[in-house]
Amino acid sequence: MDDKRLQETNLSSSSDYNPNHERNVAVHTAPLTEVPKGRWERTWPTIACGAGLFSDGYLNGVIGSVSTMLALIYGDEYTKSSAKSAIPSIAFAGTVVGHLFFGVLSDHWSRRNSLLISTLRSVGAAESTGELKSGHRNRWFIFATDFQIDLGFVVSAFVPMIVVLATGENHLRAAWRICLALGAIPPLSLLYLRIKLREPEQFRRNKMNRFPILLIVKFYWWRLTVISIIWFLYNFSAYSFGIFASTWLVFILPTDAPLWKNFGMACAINSFWLPGSFLGAFLSDWIGPKWCLIWGVLLQGIVGFAMTGAYSQLDEPSRVAxxxxxxxxxxxxxxxxxxxxxxxxxxxLSSTPIRGQFYGIAAAWGKVGAFIGTYIFPLLIDDAGTDIVKQGQYPFWVSSSLCIFSAIVAFVGLPKVGQDMIEVEDERFKRYLEENGYDTSSFGTKDFREELGVAMN
Incomplete structure (x- = not known):
């Protein structure tokens, strides 16, 4: 018996049956695009999640500029101490723990709480975009997630440039504190947004109240492994280049260049993320996210190898542009x-009942990749000794090789993803559970089941 018939049976057998419940059944079992909501009601949750990810991008990016200023203030006392490594280590360790903890929490309790923890805001954004018009869902998800993170990174380089220009290089102690303090403003807005945010309809319908761990692992282990590997490799290079841009650009700029120019160059480079993210948002709808990922990372690897070969010609102050x-x-x-x-x-590629945990684990591996990259890149530069050309070539050579490997992993391990994949994946997971003896009639949040008149177990 399918869910809709089960709900109708429960309703008709209830002693306090109300005809209005039939309307609730029709509403809550209809396709997401047919749920009676206005355009603003459909887009508001996505916007709220995007606001949180902008904050995440800024806070992760500004750490690089702050580290550069601290090195100039304290010299060897900072660069040779544990403080230099402790700052990014604390940031990444806290984020990894947050991904894992809040991933579980968002599946067991509420999507609204995922708004308060970095990348897990994408879980709510994904389920919210499922209610938007087919053919445009991928781009709006990307505009609310990756594009916002990239915008945060751009601002995280622009703000230090302006602050250093305003305070002067003789007041870096004030400058780095101002940069961090400004990063506290966007997260405060999330407290209000969380109050206004409502649970996505897909989560209300499919919240799992009992988790069969072994069945879940058996069903999703391979897919989770593939996505985690790709995320690890991407963040290994992306976060490392972003965070250390203000440091390794010193090798290109004249030694007497002012600090604000250093930050300005980092801002200019980070700005290229925005058109890339914007173009990819549309390509993801047009050719699908799997092939968009493969072609993007393949071309990135080719450009990286070309830069490795031509780096000796690029290593001139006159060729900074x-x-x-x-x-x-x-x-x-x-x-x-x-x-x-x-x-x-x-x-x-994960079903609604376990999306928070699936996403949290994959994102945590991405952060591990970023964490390792921030250590490996300086070691690659140090390994080159005093050869400035090799200092630039080594990071690009490693990143480009990993790009090609990522494309191979994606081609072999990822399935095709359509516009209705969230609903399709939920049905696929339900069938699997039912075939293995799990009662899926218990799905749904408490308020959702009360609206349908389905007895709570």
Whole structure:
């Protein structure tokens, strides 16, 4: 017996049966696009999630500029101490723990709470975009997630540039504190947004109240492994380039260049993420997220290898513009590919009842990749010794090789993803559970089941 017939049976057998419940059944079992909501009601949750991810991008990106200022203030006392490594370590460790903890919490309790923890806001965004018009869902998911993170990274380089210009390089102690303080403003808005945010309809329908762990692992282990590997490799290079842009650009700029120019160059390079993310948002709808990811990361690898070979010609102060453009293209292609689509794939290739945990684990592996990358890149530069050309070549060579490997993993391990994948995946997971003896009639939030008149177990 399917869910709709089960609900109708429960209603008709109830002693306090109310004809109005039939309307509730029709509403809550209709396709998501037919749920009676206005355009603003459908788009508001996506906007709220995007606001949180902008904050995440800024806070992660500004750490690089702050680290550069601290190194100039304290010199060897900072660069040779544990403080330099402790700052990014604390940030990433806290994020990884948050992904895992709140991933479980969002599935067991509420999607509204996922608004308060970085990348898990994408879970709510994915389910909210499922209520939008077919053919446009991927782009709106990307505009609310990856594009917002990229915008946060751009602002995280622009703000230090302006702050240093305003305070002067003799007042860096004030400058780095101001940069961090400004990062506290966007998260405060989330407290209000969380109050206004309502649970996505798909979560209300499919919340799981009992979790058969072994069945879930058996069903999703391979898909989770593939997505985690791709996310790990992407963040390994993307976050490392972004966070250390203000540091390794010193090798290109004149040694006497003012600090604000250093930050300005980082801002210019980070800005290339935006057109890449924007283009990838549309390509994801047109050719699908799997192929958008594959082509984006393949082209990124090709450009990276080309830059590796031509780095000796780029390593001149007079050619900074060419260096910025090529590096920007390299980073933009990363956004066209995995930047835009890895979160989308993680959210749409997992079913609603366990999406928070699936997404949280994959995103945590992405953060581990970023964490390792922030250590590996400086070691690659140090390994080159005093050879400035090799200092630039090594990071691009490693990243480009990983790009090609990511494309292979995606081609072999990822299925095709359509516009209705969230609903399709939910039905596929339900059938699997039912075939293995799990009673899916218990699905749904408490208020959803009360509206339908289905007895709570």
């Amino acid at each position: 060419g260096f910025i453009i090529l590096t920007g293209v390299f980073m933009a292609l990363g956004e066209v590919g995995p930047g835009d689509n890895i979160g989308l794939l993680a959210s749409k």
